Amino acid sequence: MNPLVTLCVLYLLERIIKERIKKRKKVKAPLLPSPCGLKSSKDKNPRVRLVPLAELLGRMAATAEVCDANSQLIVSGELRALHPVFQIYGRRQVFSGPIVTLKVFEDNVLVREFLEEKGYGRVLVVDGGGSMRCAILGGNPVQQAQNNGWAGIVVNGCIRDVDEINGCDIGVRALGSHPMKANKKGMGEKHIPITIAGTRICDGEWLYADADGILVSRTELSV
Template sequence: MTFKTADLCDRFGDRHHLQIGEPIFKSFGGHSAFCGQVTTLKVFEDNVLIRATLEEKVTGRVLVIDGGGSHRCALLGGNLSRLACDNGWVGIIVYGCVRDSVELSQLPIGIRALHSHPLKSHKRGNGDRDKLISFAGINFRSDYHVYVDEDGIVVCEQPLV
């Protein structure tokens, strides 16, 4: 699926409520552009729920993780990203950090995160799924549609492409 977020803004900005993300994310995955339906998670320095979610077989979904913006550990690395690829996830957005950045860049998935960090997260199993999460100026809900490319992140309740 080919799209440009700037074109989506130009074409649909007058007719649909588009949410545009603040430009705070870095690209880590092998795909610079991706889009799909959102699945939300809210966790803090704990990736047990992330693993459980990425173990699910999906088609065309993007995992959006509110990690509280923590810069103290990574929520996602090479192993979980490979698992995501194997199970059909097209992208992951992390309001937090990732690790194994060179490995992530070689995988066929789009990944956005704040930074990289070498320390792995805790394994406590805390968090929430499919709840409203808000960061970077966007209110993410499960099943909304997200479009990500080199220019930014656009979210809409309805599909645009």
Template structure:
């Protein structure tokens, strides 16, 4: 089911993200339960989350909207693919975009930067974050395709594909 169909059927149950993101991954449609990290120009917790969240999940990275460095590159994306993560949404930048485009992973981000992030390990995991006009709540569901990003407190697809 497409995000447009979800909006037609369930709009009163949805939050609709502002159209801020570009798609960088090979997978253009993905969905799953949300797991979050909140960091700023530091991707240590991004790696930890990708190494530990369950398969089928979507990692939402609140990078504070910084465009000074990348929070996800090809190495971390490869971990996500190996572990069966459906996608990563970054409120910040990614790098290694040629490689990301070839990986079977959904990747949405504000933009790209060739600069790597710091490795201080600062930030928070599994907290509600707010950006793009919506609240990203751990355990809620996110649905992404070429038309947009929508969020719901419940799984609206019950194992169907969008």
């Protein structure tokens, strides 16, 4: 073959292969914010993807095992355990996912707003200031969260419609239940660092929950 033709063919082949590799690298899931304290780098930034429940459960080690295998991360503060103050609700006892933080006080408008979004396997962590005077999460938004693919909801406050919530395929943790509803003013702050159950938690960190307790990790843990 003419050397010029050979060169052209090789050049074209190289371009086709490079295009294919580029297409494969594209990830469609949304990019999460970097947890506070982490440099924002694409490599360290966890991406959310839809994970089938079976795969999720298959991959997730028990929180006790995670603690035993990661003493260095505990010493450095990258892995923390929430104080054991939460009651367990919802059908999913074991759940994990990237964290979305929300701070409200006796007001549930922003809680509902978040759970109306697609969840992509995320966990909504709500600092409700520990209020024992009303419920900031009810059965309707939990149903929606289940249908929208949220993995779980952790509430530093109270919930209501417990029977309904216990029928939902999602993990819910809260301090307790209360029959009274919350205000509807829409006050609160999204995606800010919060401190609940003795633990500082940032948006974009990872939460792992099972019957033994709740862990928060700066980054996704390989299990």
